Amino acid sequence: MVVMIVLLAYNWRLLSDALGYGMAGRRKRQKKQSRTIQIILWMSAWLVAIEVLLQKCGGIFCKPSQSANLTPQIQQFVTGPGPGPVLPYVQAVSQLGSVVQTNWFSIAFLGLLAVSSVIIIRAVKVSWDESRENVMHVLGLPAEGISAVEDAIRILESQEATDPRTRIINCYQRMVRAAQHLGARVTSDQTARELETAIRKMLMLRGSALNELTELFEEARYSLHPITERDGERAHQRLLSIAEEMKLPVSV
Numbered sequence: 001m002v003v004m005i006v007l008l009a010y011n012w013r014l015l016s017d018a019l020g021y022g023m024a025g026r027r028k029r030q031k032k033q034s035r036t037i038q039i040i041l042w043m044s045a046w047l048v049a050i051e052v053l054l055q056k057c058g059g060i061f062c063k064p065s066q067s068a069n070l071t072p073q074i075q076q077f078v079t080g081p082g083p084g085p086v087l088p089y090v091q092a093v094s095q096l097g098s099v100v101q102t103n104w105f106s107i108a109f110l111g112l113l114a115v116s117s118v119i120i121i122r123a124v125k126v127s128w129d130e131s132r133e134n135v136m137h138v139l140g141l142p143a144e145g146i147s148a149v150e151d152a153i154r155i156l157e158s159q160e161a162t163d164p165r166t167r168i169i170n171c172y173q174r175m176v177r178a179a180q181h182l183g184a185r186v187t188s189d190q191t192a193r194e195l196e197t198a199i200r201k202m203l204m205l206r207g208s209a210l211n212e213l214t215e216l217f218e219e220a221r222y223s224l225h226p227i228t229e230r231d232g233e234r235a236h237q238r239l240l241s242i243a244e245e246m247k248l249p250v251s252v
Contacts, residue, residue, distance in 0.1 A: 001108045008115045016119045020126025145202045148178030149243055156236040164232030165220045171235065172217040175199050192218045209241035 008015065152171035176195050180186040184198035196214040203210075216235045220227050243249070 005111050016122035019123035023127035024130035144178045148175045153239050165227035168220040168235045207245050209238045213238040
C-alpha cells in the first residue's frame, strides 16, 4: 500500500489527466440522458459497503478483537467439521493479518484515500474543462486561433528578426498568447508540453506538426547551441502543415 501511495503521488497529474480526458470523451460519446438512476445506484452501493463495514468490523477499521475471533471460524470453514484432508499451513496463513499492525494499516489507508481523492478531484475538473472546450469547439474554429497561426507564419517569414532563434520563439509565443486569450490557463511555470496542450485544444489539432514545432521551440528557448536557418525553415514547414490541417491557405 505504501508503494501504491508513492506511485500515485508521483504520477498524480498524469493519472488525473488520463481519467479526466477519458470521462470527457465518454460523456461526449454518450447520448443525452438522465443520470438519476446512475446516481441512485452509486449511492446505494456505497451505503451497502458502509453498512457491511459497520456490521462486520464495528466501524471503518476492523477491531483487532473481532478480527482475531474470525481465525477459528476460517480454519473450521477450510478444514471442515470432521476428519478429512487438511490444507497445509492453514494456521500460518490465518495469522498473516497479525503481521501488519492496525494503526499502521489505518495510516496507510488514510494516505491512500487522500492521494486518490486529490487525483479524482482534479480528474473531474479536467473532465469538465474538456467538455466545456468541446462545446466551444462545436461552434467552429475561433478566429483568434486562425489569426495566431497566420501571424506566426508571417513572423517566420519576416526579415525584421534575422536571428532564427528569436523568430521561432516569437512565433510560438504568439500562439500561446492566443490560447490564453481564449481562456486557456497559461502560467510562467508551465512546461512546453503543457503549452502545447493548450494550443492543440485551441486549434483542434490531431497531427504531429505541433509536437515537432514545440520541440523546435524548446530547443530555441532552452538550449545554448546555435539555431540555424535550417531550424527556422523546419519551423516554417511545421506551421504550414498546421495551417493545412486547419484548412487555411498555405500562402498566408
